Amino acid sequence: MPYYPRNGPxxxxxxxxxxxxxxxxxxxxKEIALPEYWKEVVGSAVADKAxxxxxxxxxxxxxxxxxxxxxxxxxRSDLIIKQLNNxxxxxxxxxxxxx
Numbered sequence: 001m002p003y004y005p006r007n008g009p010x011x012x013x014x015x016x017x018x019x020x021x022x023x024x025x026x027x028x029x030k031e032i033a034l035p036e037y038w039k040e041v042v043g044s045a046v047a048d049k050a051x052x053x054x055x056x057x058x059x060x061x062x063x064x065x066x067x068x069x070x071x072x073x074x075x076r077s078d079l080i081i082k083q084l085n086n087x088x089x090x091x092x093x094x095x096x097x098x099x
Contacts, residue, residue: 030088031055041083042073058094060084070098
């Protein structure tokens with residue numbers, strides 16, 4: 001016969017949330033989601049022209065198809081950083097470097 005705690009069985013997502021919280025993995029999981037957040041913030045059409053490459057020590061590295069796209073995104077970088085940090089819930093992104 002299976003054992004159920006007093007409060008009854010727990011849903012798997014509840015167990016995973018507890019595990020993630022107890023291990024302190026929330027920030028790392030959000031960082032892993034940065035490529036998707038990038039696409040949401042700049043839009044999929046722009047993300048096709050300016051691809052997220054990596055996140056390292058507060059810096060996002062982005063590859064652009066042309067200097068025109070690089071310049072446009074550099075002009076918008078403060079707003080993009082603010083929106084990314086809002087999605088992360090913390091001030092993790094400090095700058096964007098275009099490569």
